Amino acid sequence: GTHLSPRETGVLAAVGAAHVDVVRRPKIAVISTGNEIVAPGDPISIGDVFDSNQRILLDSVVELGCEPRACGIVPDDETQLGVLLETLLSGEDAVDVILLSGGTSKGEGDVNARVVERLANQYPESPGVVVHGVALKPGKPVLLSVVAGVPIIVLPGFPTSAIFTFHEFVAPLLRRLSGQRAEATRSIDAVAPMRINSVPGRTEYSLVDLVGGPSGLAAYPLGAGSGSVTAFGRADGFIRIPANTEYVAEDSHLSVKLIDADVRPADLIAIGSHCIGFDHVLGLLAAQGFRVKSIPVGSTAGMTALARGEGDVAGLHLLDEASGTYNEPFLPDGVRLVRGYGRRQGIAFRDGDALFDGVTLDGMVDVLRDSDRRMINRNSGSGTRILIDRLLVACGQ
Incomplete structure (x- = not known):
């Protein structure tokens, strides 16, 4: 099909065409599901998340030339969700496609798949669930189904998963329904x-x-x-x-x-170690109208990027174990070191953990010597990892 912009409608008017056949804009219902989902602007509690998926999907539907219908947030209640879907399948509120997000993973707490299967049984000619789970990352638990001739697609609840599966499975369908060319x-x-x-x-x-x-x-x-x-x-x-x-x-x-x-293109590209202090400096530049891009890849990768000629500045805090010197030994040719600020490094543990209850520094060392303990560490090559590893080795001696 051809999108009717002012250019096309002007040509139609110029040749005297008072009426033309067009494709009706498909009606697309968008539903967010889950007890933990909260509408933006509403109070939020610990464990809740704001509903970003509905906004993303509604705007994506408009971008593809379709008519969106926001159906709000439905909790994990099979009856409530079933009633809403039935109203969208037939009657004056019927739509062409139904999009849900959340509740696609297999588990007792996720109800969307069960509701879709039950509805399919009420319409004997319906294929029901066609696909539940694909070899895609992110986006593995997507569900594709057809009930009463209406595609019902349940996207994963995680936003990036929902976005990718929308563009992979939903966008081509909506382009076809709205008469648009392939992307x-x-x-x-x-x-x-x-x-x-x-x-x-x-x-x-x-x-x-x-x-x-x-x-x-x-x-x-x-x-x-x-x-x-x-x-x-x-x-x-x-x-x-x-x-x-x-x-x-x-x-x-x-x-x-x-x-x-x-x-x-960005005015300034920072590649290297991530630090909230450095972020603050970059934020000051952004506030002055500069387009700043920050890519946290660690100190070692930051130096490699500068050596390749990629990026303008890099956060750096690397310790050379041989000399005990920070940063200078790692500078590539043509890169100058600007002294920044000191940071205090440490090891965090759960409040109330009996292992660390009332222990002194020496006692902390004894705990860290225990090979049965598990510690979450930074990635290899980062400045923090190099320092912590060196201190742990020293503790074991």
Whole structure:
């Protein structure tokens, strides 16, 4: 089909066409489900999350030329959800497609799949649940079904999972229903500046930031989980890693699918160790109107990026174990060190943990010597990890 912009309608008027046949805008219902979901602006309690999925899906539906219908938030109540879905399947409130988010994982607390299956039994000619779970990361638990001729699609509750599965399974359907052309490919070539690990057996989408360098664009993985809607909001695009791939090797050529049509270059790119103090400085620049991009990859990867000519500044706190000197030994050629500030490093533990109750520094060392204890540590190559590992080794001597 052809989208009727002012250009097309002007031509139609100029040739005397008073009426033309058009495709009706499909009606798409959007429902968020879950006891923990709270509407933006409402009071929130511990364990609750604001409903970002409904806003994302409603706006995505509009972008695809369809008519959205916001159906609010439904708790984990099979009866309440079933009544709402029945009103959307027939009668004056009927819609063409129903989108739900949340409640796709298999478990006693997730009701959407059970409600869809029960409704399908009420309409004998309905295929019911066609797919429940796909080899996709993020987005594995998506549910695809048809009841009474109406597609009912249950997207995962985690925002990034919902976004990817919407674009993978829902967007092509809505384009077809609304008579739009298939999406034009908005991709750009880049290289992997580091090894990007994946999980074999599932196609994986990985969000990336694009950084310019002497040899072109580099795609830095954000490493965000399926619940990180903020990462999706700041990413330039994403790469698709095939299901049979264990990792993407450094310097591999990549095709990055852009989230926006154009890549907007940043005025300042900071790559390196993440620190809230450094974030504050970058925020001051952003407040003055500069477009600032911060990519937290750790101190070692930050120095590698600067050596490659990617980025303008990097946070750094690396200890050279041989000399006991901080930072200077790691500077690439042409990179100057600007002294920043000191930070206090430490080990956190649960309040009330009997292992640490009333222990002195010497007692803390004894606890850390115990090989049966498990500690959550920073990634290898980060400044904090190098320091903590050195201190732990010293404690064991």
